[in-house]
Structure formats: structure tokens, C-alpha cells
Amino acid sequence: MRRSQFWQLMEDEFGTAYAHHLAGSLALRELGSRTAQQAIAEGRDLRSVWIAICDAQDIPQERRLGKDPKAAKRD
Numbered sequence: 725m726r727r728s729q730f731w732q733l734m735e736d737e738f739g740t741a742y743a744h745h746l747a748g749s750l751a752l753r754e755l756g757s758r759t760a761q762q763a764i765a766e767g768r769d770l771r772s773v774w775i776a777i778c779d780a781q782d783i784p785q786e787r788r789l790g791k792d793p794k795a796a797k798r799d
Contacts, residue, residue, distance in 0.1 A: 725769075725770040725771045726770070727764075727770060729770070730764075730773065730774055731743070732790065733790050734747060734774075734777070736790055736791050746781075747760040747764075747777075748761045750777070752773075752777065752780055753776075754776040754779065754780075755768065755772075755773065760773050760776075763776075774788075775788070
């Protein structure tokens with residue numbers, strides 16, 4: 725996963741402002757109580773950071789892959 729993909733998933737799920745706030749404030753147990761921003765700065769795998777956020781925020785499986793671009797075009 726690229727950094728741009730990570731942030732697109734975050735912003736799609738949480739909104740732009742809250743996504744960045746959450747990434748800097750939520751301590752994730754799966755990442756050694758680091759925030760997403762700390763884990764990313766340390767070079768952690770972005771997919772594992774995303775999954776840790778999803779687990780902590782109870783994001784359902786069907787939303788963990790992001791928005792369906794085909795569905796967005798129909799709206």
C-alpha cells in the first residue's frame with residue numbers, strides 16, 4: 725500500500741480533518757501503543773497500520789477495502 729492509498733482510505737472512512745487527528749492521537753495496541761503517524765514515521769507497513777485502525781475503530785470488513793469506485797460513479 726502506498727502512502728496516498730492509506731490516506732485516501734483514512735479520509736474516505738473518517739473525513740479529512742478527523743482522519744488526520746485520529747492518526748496523530750489514537751494509540752494502537754497492535755502497534756505497541758504508537759499512533760498511526762508514529763508507526764508510519766518508523767517505517768511500519770501501511771496496510772498493518774490501516775488494519776490496526778480498523779480493528780480499534782470497529783470498521784466492518786466490507787469497508788476496509790475502501791469505497792467502490794464503480795458505486796461512486798452511480799451516485
